[in-house]
Amino acid sequence: MRNKKWSLLFVGAVLVLGSVDSRAEQKQVTAEKAMNQSNAVTEGLKTLQVGEVKITWIQDNAGEKLMPRGLFADASDELIDSLALQQGVPSSIGVFWMETQGTGILFDTGMGGASGHMLTGLRALGVQPEEVKYLYITHFHGDHIGGMLENGRAVFPNAQVYVSRVEYEAWMKLPAEQNVQVVETMKAYQDRLHLFEFGDQLPGGVKAMDASGHTPGHTVFQAGRVLVIADLIHGAALQLEHPEICASFDMDKKAAVAVRRHFLQYAKENGLTLAGMHLPAPGFKAW
Numbered sequence: 001m002r003n004k005k006w007s008l009l010f011v012g013a014v015l016v017l018g019s020v021d022s023r024a025e026q027k028q029v030t031a032e033k034a035m036n037q038s039n040a041v042t043e044g045l046k047t048l049q050v051g052e053v054k055i056t057w058i059q060d061n062a063g064e065k066l067m068p069r070g071l072f073a074d075a076s077d078e079l080i081d082s083l084a085l086q087q088g089v090p091s092s093i094g095v096f097w098m099e100t101q102g103t104g105i106l107f108d109t110g111m112g113g114a115s116g117h118m119l120t121g122l123r124a125l126g127v128q129p130e131e132v133k134y135l136y137i138t139h140f141h142g143d144h145i146g147g148m149l150e151n152g153r154a155v156f157p158n159a160q161v162y163v164s165r166v167e168y169e170a171w172m173k174l175p176a177e178q179n180v181q182v183v184e185t186m187k188a189y190q191d192r193l194h195l196f197e198f199g200d201q202l203p204g205g206v207k208a209m210d211a212s213g214h215t216p217g218h219t220v221f222q223a224g225r226v227l228v229i230a231d232l233i234h235g236a237a238l239q240l241e242h243p244e245i246c247a248s249f250d251m252d253k254k255a256a257v258a259v260r261r262h263f264l265q266y267a268k269e270n271g272l273t274l275a276g277m278h279l280p281a282p283g284f285k286a287w
């Protein structure tokens with residue numbers, strides 16, 4: 001009799017535990033489903049919530065992008081072979097839309113023209129170009145400012161544009177054949193152009209930091225635990241482990257190596273999420 005009672009109790013316990021188990025499982029499945037759904041809203045978009053900062057990667061290029069092996073002349077054939085990167089290094093062209101402290105900020109604008117998909121991505125997030133109030137530019141290369149103009153007119157008619165004073169002044173001094181795009185673009189935004197100094201705090205509590213090397217005023221931005229690393233990295237599979245390797249786009253290689261080392265270390269020490277304009281999809285790297 002006593003044995004039977006115990007065995008009934010045991011069966012009961014198993015049933016109760018079993019149902020708790022399956023409920024927990026179900027919960028997990030639902031959570032996973034929700035996560036997959038939010039990841040799959042639109043191809044080329046990925047949103048992360050990092051503390052108080054919400055940041056979305058918007059892919060500007062179509063399909064897959066490989067940076068050719070030839071861009072990384074500093075990398076030995078042995079290293080390239082060992083990482084199976086002979087065909088190129090996975091990359092992308094991206095921009096970021098950030099929401100922080102009640103402020104929406106667009107970081108860079110991609111290529112623009114027929115090949116740029118930045119506006120499509122932005123609209124998919126429910127943001128129209130005229131609603132962009134803040135546009136922060138990391139540097140003046142065409143794959144970052146190309147989306148600011150369309151047929152010579154400002155794509156973002158109401159945006160306050162922020163760019164490093166060092167970057168601006170350096171490009172304005174270049175010969176015309178090198179800076180036509182920059183001059184034309186800045187002219188279209190001249191009434192709402194803000195030149196910041198490195199170390200400045202910009203609207204939204206975003207700090208602008210000196211990452212010069214890739215270009216004279218190349219800027220990295222920090223908001224909370226997010227670091228927008230601009231073009232510190234062109235080939236993640238190579239350069240995250242080997243920051244001493246430059247892409248041929250780096251204008252001052254020595255300085256580019258120094259800041260790449262510095263900011264990767266800084267991000268690791270502080271547990272920051274990297275948001276990179278040329279990181280492979282989905283544009284983020286977290287430690």
Ligand SMILES: [Zn+2]
Nearest residue numbers: 141143231277
């Ligand atoms: Zn770039």
